[in-house]
Amino acid sequence: MTVHWSRIAIYAVLIVFAALYLMPIYVLLVTGLKSFGEVRLDQMWDLPSRLRFDSFREAYNSLDSNLANSFKMVIPATLISCMVGSINGYVLTKWRFPGSNVVFFLLLYGMFIPYQSVLIPLVKTLQALHVYGSLWGLVVTHVIYGIPITTLIFRNYYANVPTELVEAAKIDGASIFGIYRRIVFPLSLPGFVVVAIWQFTSIWNDFLFAVTVTSNPAIQPATVALNNMAGSFIVEWNVQMAGALITALPTLVVYILLGRFFVRGLMAGALSS
Amino acid sequence: MARVVYEHVTKRFGDVTAVNDLSLEIEDKEFLVLVGPSGCGKSTVIRLLAGLEPLTTGNIYIGDRLVNDLPARDRDIAMVFQSYALYPHMSVFDNMAFGLRMRGTPKDETRRRVLEAAQALEIESLLKRRPAQLSGGQRQRVALGRAIVREPLVFLFDEPLSNLDAKLRVQTRAELTKLHGRLQTTFIYVTHDQVEAMTMATRIAVLKDGLLHQVGTPEELYFRPDNIFVASFIGSPAMNFVPGTLTGTAEEMTLDAGAWHIALPASRSRQLAPFTNSEVVVGIRPEDIHDPDFLPARVRGCAIQARVDVTEMMGNEKFLHLVSGTEKVLARVDPRTRARAGQDIKLMLDIDHLHVFDPKTEAAIAKIEIPEELREPPSA
Amino acid sequence: MARVVYEHVTKRFGDVTAVNDLSLEIEDKEFLVLVGPSGCGKSTVIRLLAGLEPLTTGNIYIGDRLVNDLPARDRDIAMVFQSYALYPHMSVFDNMAFGLRMRGTPKDETRRRVLEAAQALEIESLLKRRPAQLSGGQRQRVALGRAIVREPLVFLFDEPLSNLDAKLRVQTRAELTKLHGRLQTTFIYVTHDQVEAMTMATRIAVLKDGLLHQVGTPEELYFRPDNIFVASFIGSPAMNFVPGTLTGTAEEMTLDAGAWHIALPASRSRQLAPFTNSEVVVGIRPEDIHDPDFLPARVRGCAIQARVDVTEMMGNEKFLHLVSGTEKVLARVDPRTRARAGQDIKLMLDIDHLHVFDPKTEAAIAKIEIPEELREPPSA
Amino acid sequence: MNVGIRGRRLLRLATSEQAAAIALIIPSLLAVGVFVYGFIGWSAFVSVSRWDSVRPDYTFVGLDNFRDLFENFRFQIDIRNTVVFTVLFVVACLTLGFVLASLLDRRIVGESVFRSIYLFPMAVSFIVTGVVWRWLLAPSAGVNILPTKVGLRALGYGWYTDPSVTYVHSDSRLGEALHAAGLGFLANPNYGVPLAMISVVIAATWQMSGFVMVMYLAGLRAIPEELREAARVDGATETQVLRHISLPLLRPVTLSAMIILGHQSLKIFDLVISMSRRGPGFATDVPALFMFETTFQGNHFSHGAAISIVMLAAVSVLVIPYLYWSLRREARL
Amino acid sequence: GGGGGTATATPGRTVTAAAGGTATPAALSGKLEIFSWWTTGGEAAGLKALYDLYPTACPGTVEIVNATVAGGGGANARQVLTTRMLGNDPPGSFQVHMGHELTDTWVTANYMEPLDSLFTQQGWNSVFPKGVLDIVSYQGKPYSVPVNIHRANVLWYNKAVFQANGLQPPTTFDDFFAAADALKAKGITPLALGDVDAFASVQLMETVLLGSLGADGYNGLWTGATDWNSAKVTDALNTFKKMLGYVNSDHSSLSWDQANDLVISGKAAMTIMGDWLHADNKAKKFTDSGWVPSPGTSGMYDALSDTFGLPKSAPNRDAVVCWLKVVGSKKGQEAFNPLKGSICARTDCDASLFDDYLQSAMNDWKKDTIVPSLAHGAAVKQGWLTNVSDAVTAFVADKNAGTLQSRLADACKSATVCK
Numbered sequence A: 001m002t003v004h005w006s007r008i009a010i011y012a013v014l015i016v017f018a019a020l021y022l023m024p025i026y027v028l029l030v031t032g033l034k035s036f037g038e039v040r041l042d043q044m045w046d047l048p049s050r051l052r053f054d055s056f057r058e059a060y061n062s063l064d065s066n067l068a069n070s071f072k073m074v075i076p077a078t079l080i081s082c083m084v085g086s087i088n089g090y091v092l093t094k095w096r097f098p099g100s101n102v103v104f105f106l107l108l109y110g111m112f113i114p115y116q117s118v119l120i121p122l123v124k125t126l127q128a129l130h131v132y133g134s135l136w137g138l139v140v141t142h143v144i145y146g147i148p149i150t151t152l153i154f155r156n157y158y159a160n161v162p163t164e165l166v167e168a169a170k171i172d173g174a175s176i177f178g179i180y181r182r183i184v185f186p187l188s189l190p191g192f193v194v195v196a197i198w199q200f201t202s203i204w205n206d207f208l209f210a211v212t213v214t215s216n217p218a219i220q221p222a223t224v225a226l227n228n229m230a231g232s233f234i235v236e237w238n239v240q241m242a243g244a245l246i247t248a249l250p251t252l253v254v255y256i257l258l259g260r261f262f263v264r265g266l267m268a269g270a271l272s273s
Numbered sequence B, C: 001m002a003r004v005v006y007e008h009v010t011k012r013f014g015d016v017t018a019v020n021d022l023s024l025e026i027e028d029k030e031f032l033v034l035v036g037p038s039g040c041g042k043s044t045v046i047r048l049l050a051g052l053e054p055l056t057t058g059n060i061y062i063g064d065r066l067v068n069d070l071p072a073r074d075r076d077i078a079m080v081f082q083s084y085a086l087y088p089h090m091s092v093f094d095n096m097a098f099g100l101r102m103r104g105t106p107k108d109e110t111r112r113r114v115l116e117a118a119q120a121l122e123i124e125s126l127l128k129r130r131p132a133q134l135s136g137g138q139r140q141r142v143a144l145g146r147a148i149v150r151e152p153l154v155f156l157f158d159e160p161l162s163n164l165d166a167k168l169r170v171q172t173r174a175e176l177t178k179l180h181g182r183l184q185t186t187f188i189y190v191t192h193d194q195v196e197a198m199t200m201a202t203r204i205a206v207l208k209d210g211l212l213h214q215v216g217t218p219e220e221l222y223f224r225p226d227n228i229f230v231a232s233f234i235g236s237p238a239m240n241f242v243p244g245t246l247t248g249t250a251e252e253m254t255l256d257a258g259a260w261h262i263a264l265p266a267s268r269s270r271q272l273a274p275f276t277n278s279e280v281v282v283g284i285r286p287e288d289i290h291d292p293d294f295l296p297a298r299v300r301g302c303a304i305q306a307r308v309d310v311t312e313m314m315g316n317e318k319f320l321h322l323v324s325g326t327e328k329v330l331a332r333v334d335p336r337t338r339a340r341a342g343q344d345i346k347l348m349l350d351i352d353h354l355h356v357f358d359p360k361t362e363a364a365i366a367k368i369e370i371p372e373e374l375r376e377p378p379s380a
Numbered sequence D: 001m002n003v004g005i006r007g008r009r010l011l012r013l014a015t016s017e018q019a020a021a022i023a024l025i026i027p028s029l030l031a032v033g034v035f036v037y038g039f040i041g042w043s044a045f046v047s048v049s050r051w052d053s054v055r056p057d058y059t060f061v062g063l064d065n066f067r068d069l070f071e072n073f074r075f076q077i078d079i080r081n082t083v084v085f086t087v088l089f090v091v092a093c094l095t096l097g098f099v100l101a102s103l104l105d106r107r108i109v110g111e112s113v114f115r116s117i118y119l120f121p122m123a124v125s126f127i128v129t130g131v132v133w134r135w136l137l138a139p140s141a142g143v144n145i146l147p148t149k150v151g152l153r154a155l156g157y158g159w160y161t162d163p164s165v166t167y168v169h170s171d172s173r174l175g176e177a178l179h180a181a182g183l184g185f186l187a188n189p190n191y192g193v194p195l196a197m198i199s200v201v202i203a204a205t206w207q208m209s210g211f212v213m214v215m216y217l218a219g220l221r222a223i224p225e226e227l228r229e230a231a232r233v234d235g236a237t238e239t240q241v242l243r244h245i246s247l248p249l250l251r252p253v254t255l256s257a258m259i260i261l262g263h264q265s266l267k268i269f270d271l272v273i274s275m276s277r278r279g280p281g282f283a284t285d286v287p288a289l290f291m292f293e294t295t296f297q298g299n300h301f302s303h304g305a306a307i308s309i310v311m312l313a314a315v316s317v318l319v320i321p322y323l324y325w326s327l328r329r330e331a332r333l
Numbered sequence E: 001g002g003g004g005g006t007a008t009a010t011p012g013r014t015v016t017a018a019a020g021g022t023a024t025p026a027a028l029s030g031k032l033e034i035f036s037w038w039t040t041g042g043e044a045a046g047l048k049a050l051y052d053l054y055p056t057a058c059p060g061t062v063e064i065v066n067a068t069v070a071g072g073g074g075a076n077a078r079q080v081l082t083t084r085m086l087g088n089d090p091p092g093s094f095q096v097h098m099g100h101e102l103t104d105t106w107v108t109a110n111y112m113e114p115l116d117s118l119f120t121q122q123g124w125n126s127v128f129p130k131g132v133l134d135i136v137s138y139q140g141k142p143y144s145v146p147v148n149i150h151r152a153n154v155l156w157y158n159k160a161v162f163q164a165n166g167l168q169p170p171t172t173f174d175d176f177f178a179a180a181d182a183l184k185a186k187g188i189t190p191l192a193l194g195d196v197d198a199f200a201s202v203q204l205m206e207t208v209l210l211g212s213l214g215a216d217g218y219n220g221l222w223t224g225a226t227d228w229n230s231a232k233v234t235d236a237l238n239t240f241k242k243m244l245g246y247v248n249s250d251h252s253s254l255s256w257d258q259a260n261d262l263v264i265s266g267k268a269a270m271t272i273m274g275d276w277l278h279a280d281n282k283a284k285k286f287t288d289s290g291w292v293p294s295p296g297t298s299g300m301y302d303a304l305s306d307t308f309g310l311p312k313s314a315p316n317r318d319a320v321v322c323w324l325k326v327v328g329s330k331k332g333q334e335a336f337n338p339l340k341g342s343i344c345a346r347t348d349c350d351a352s353l354f355d356d357y358l359q360s361a362m363n364d365w366k367k368d369t370i371v372p373s374l375a376h377g378a379a380v381k382q383g384w385l386t387n388v389s390d391a392v393t394a395f396v397a398d399k400n401a402g403t404l405q406s407r408l409a410d411a412c413k414s415a416t417v418c419k
Ligand SMILES: Nc1ncnc2c1ncn2[C@@H]1O[C@H](COP(=O)(O)OP(=O)(O)OP(=O)(O)O)[C@@H](O)[C@H]1O
Pocket: B013, B014, B016, B017, B018, B036, B037, B038, B039, B040, B041, B042, B043, B044, B045, B192
């Protein structure tokens, strides 16, 4: 094989960019491994004098129950989001009715509201629903504000699932629910992966709703606790960064494990309208 | 076990009228083939019957039941799709069993019926596979099997062979014909391939732009097309059309069509006498143009001149792409012909197989007879 | 203006050998058609030539130039894809002009050549449209036009007709033949449809599993196939094959094949004598099985018995799906036959058109002659 | 509106399975109806009220709040910032995403590793991104001192602390030309680029370009290979193939990405909060932050609501044509 | 629709609890939610010390819920608090700065209960200085219990740097600029500033205004008595502008504590910051720090105070009232303040519990003129402060004192204090 300079150049560019993309993570990691005294802005690139996981331990100790809260909220919220989006997408592609495009438009438009502007009515509404101040309140909030994006993704995804399958099942005697349960749902995995990743990440990373809806530290999600690690007083950057890494870990794991399916799901039509 | 009746059925999609005032009775146990060019509304016709689209106006009956508002699942029909629409996440067995399960058939019976159908279609060995692991032909059989196990009142087929290669298509065609004989059920079959229509149908319905153009047996459509469209659509390669004029009277009519000057025999002259001095369109099938050296004995020929443009060897026959006057004409002759590209040659038209149409209405004004040997007894 | 030479060309994709040690010389101005079943490597053969895939081993020459390492853009070839691969975001004009522009042809000349080609293909009126606004046939012409304007050394076609309907296909076939005559350039054409191969090729190359099975004129392949695969692949409907045994000596050989007991005439006996007492496979084309009532004069028949399973009316001929002993056999007979499904009937085999193969090697052991009338002078 | 006909059509539908379909979507519609449209309505209502303390006051004051808003110097800066940020961010993400995708599309060994690396920042929250980049772009640390590690001089960029705004000065050649053309008002910092914003763009691009890359990658993979092959046979070089074939065919992807990025940038909040806040002289201030502070710091509820209504209107201008276009296009297919 | 309009309703659940008025010594139970933005360090420790005192002072089984929201110098906390109050879900008690942040925001809006009977009962009217009582009161009634006092007008300097350069800590603006020039010539940043949070620059301006206009002039700014357009204000703002010429260039990227790092490391010599900086020095084990009142403000105590109040519909009202007692008690304040690094709002705390700086502050507290801090919500209502803060942010970048002055004047006008 002849060596092609153009290929070498391509790899070089890719590697340089990879390094640039990893730079922030390097800083997070290195700072997290330092002691408080070592943390100085002008020494941020230096490796820690010795490996110490104290900051991680400390961060973890102050975050662990909140991480559990996050999971308790994110998992049901993501699952429900997926189901709701999937059902909406199913109806909007396979059971179209007069005005279904308008309905889709109305649902989708919700994606674009600035969330800071709805906090006050949100709290009142959640109170009326008796879920304010609980993780379920957060679940409800995230599921509802997730409807636009999940519906969009599933609608685009289902547009590429042959309608003949649904028709064949209709003729075979299945009802609207039967078709969903036995035909459409089992074929939805790539769509679910995309939606799950998307929702998991954005719900997990949300701070605004979390801090607004839950005030009891015992039930607050990790993002709020992480934020509280930086008081108005001294910021222990090493612990802060360690905490940031710990908090980001679940989403990173999700991306690394499911990244392949994410791309595949996107290729299968999710998000390409 | 069911007649199907379309009564003034119309279906519109927005501005498009996909089916236009269709009235059609399909007898029990018939093998009706709907043909027509792409977009003519064939699929819509059977999708209306299946309950996959709501009617705009009109009525549809299955047996004696008006089914206009019946959901698909209650119509007791089965359908084979062009794409087969096999459930990709289910095994072949589950694909075939799905319809029975949905109807709550007992497990034992489901199993029995699936196995039976699989046996009949010789796909028992595939029952555990997924559709993705099957070849095109195997998928086609599974789709067929899925329809058969249901034992429905009516079978619908939407171009089920168009994804198969030529060889498999020939074979499956014959199998479908046998299946129909065995099941003794009404088949309604959509295709745009007139060969399929000719070979399998007990009756063919020709559709164009949502309108029904002619319904009849394959022989009727081949020999006695109602209009230019049917004439051109049935038969392959397609009929040649040449504009011309009729002159003369009673026993001695003459047909002038481009470079052709054809004296008609008495029998045909009589038939065409009313149209003397009219413009007409003459239709002649490629197989009715013969090389004089290999003229079959039964044929009454009439000589014409033409230049050979291209020749195509087909093994047991040869296509001659001819130019006669300004008209392009295709002839399908004995392969031993000595005609070569570029030559001017003499050819014989089968004078008893000249079709004549009105150029304005496009309707046939003089039909030919179906050769006696081909008139099958009604219930062959 | 270019010979094309494949010299021991092999192409592997991982474990799959798509092309296996192919050596093939294609003369300048030839119309070579590559046929073979799906997946046999046809596309790969021309993609290697186009420079779209790198060779694994071997050499390819265009003209006298070794092109193994030349990028596609420098090979001066044009290719028409099955999907046409029209650039959907460009007008027809831009599609056709693209290749010229990439080569820096001056604007004027680009314009002139595109218009010329468009005129020749009768698509001038479409030049401003986008591909999405064209019918299948129109797209096909644009793809053709895009190739023509380039005036390349070699034209490559990858199943360009397979997305057209039957009628258009017939028509375009003839046009391609004429185009080849007009352009006087090398055409290499891939198809899995043997009809296309038979009708257009000056020579046909038959491929299977990456291996070249036979190269020859259409007549050679039809009448004198080298092996069972070629025999079954060329001709439609396909040749029937029946296993049998040869007995007897010299002048008086007998062929026992299933229910058939065929006494061979002297000429064929002599030819087959060396194989007496061997197992053989007998091949007979459907068109060589005749209804005795309509036996053409030239045919030396030999009677067999068979039961009619299904009949298919094709207009000017009729297919009989027969069962003879345990063998399924297809016959293509005069449409006036009185044979009906379910009957036991007598049929005549054309004894001069029996093909005989070795069941192990599958090679032909006795070829028949090409009928004299079909032996065209080399440069017809 | 022909409500009667619609209603009857719906009634007829109610007899079929369509009723079940509609029933399935009604909960979502209701939820969105309340949580989106109800709340927007509430905001709109507040935006024309006099509510100016923590005690609601729904006295109608017409469009006064909007007038105040557009006269507010900070809001004017914010509009400029948002435009600058949106343009830079969208362009940067699209460019980088496309470049990376087109490189990765060339049968790269280790593609999935690269892809994961480029994509993972999306998993990180904007808040963490902000904190890290605040470090990385700190003038006395981070990227600026990176060259010192190899013995070079430290860089002197101010990054997000740089208060300068690059704009056309009235006395420059271009400025005079603008004046001459009657566009003199453009020669003003209000139509300039605040340099500090570039740092925020860098951080945001780091986070989102991987996602754009994946979208492009999926888009590239969806372009039939034959089109590119046809272009190669037609004599195009790889660059020409990219330029004349791939790029035009990716237009729908580009548009989708632009919408996703565009609406994100109009709503950007977390990142700015944790990275640079309002920045020097509001150089990195954005409407969402302004609204947040106006509402919850200043207790100007009506003004806050007015800002959100303006933001929503801006997003709508961007999005509604797109949605209309894509739904129309779909209907055509 | 997002139904507003019901915000004034008092939920029924608190009616019975409210009947108690002053505490009945029955055992307390249930949850008590204390809302603050004290999440880390000394302030969190101080808060915890108060919590620890609670069970002894208030017997029962009350479970304290420590609802904290950090970030943005209390901005996040304020958002959450506002949302909750408007949503009729007040915490038991919440941290709020004394002054307008309390009165204009919550008291005038009728969200708070007056605490006059509690103050009388506990005798607090005599232990808190009059100035403080005035600031926490509205129409004569106190509405919250101050727990600490911070001073905003302190100039902190690095003693070693000053010594090495033979400088004296400046007390006037002239001294300040002279010293600054000297330091600048040496390549030392004279004044460290970290105003990533806008309050730091606002607070700097406030000390300049105070130093230039004097206590009365300064107080007059918030009542309309001092004309914002006057030449004296112009001078003050120009001084402020001049001062900004001596700050570190990356000030807008730093928080106040990061600015302090510059002083600690000797890269900068001074910083003007509230006395919470002293706790930062202690945590960073920096002992070489000196302090003087910021230029021109000797004898003036620019004060801010964290206080706790009683929301009207607070759940578990009795427990809250008892919490307020803890907060106002001598024991409570003595436990809290040494940890937090502030002095007691009460005047009777034991000085020996405090370190040297705090002791000096306690002295000043007793004798100085007390003025309310602008940047921390004591002097003006929040809407006004937001406008001031916006004007200052813009000024720090564009240095246009004229614009600043007119914007400040406008802010006063739109707060309906000036005409
Ligand atoms: N769901 C639909 N919405 C709008 N128009 C439709 C729809 N289905 C079919 N049509 C239109 O109705 C007409 C008939 O379509 P139909 O599918 O029945 O044709 P067809 O004869 O089956 O064609 P083909 O051979 O291509 O399958 C066409 O013009 C088609 O565009």
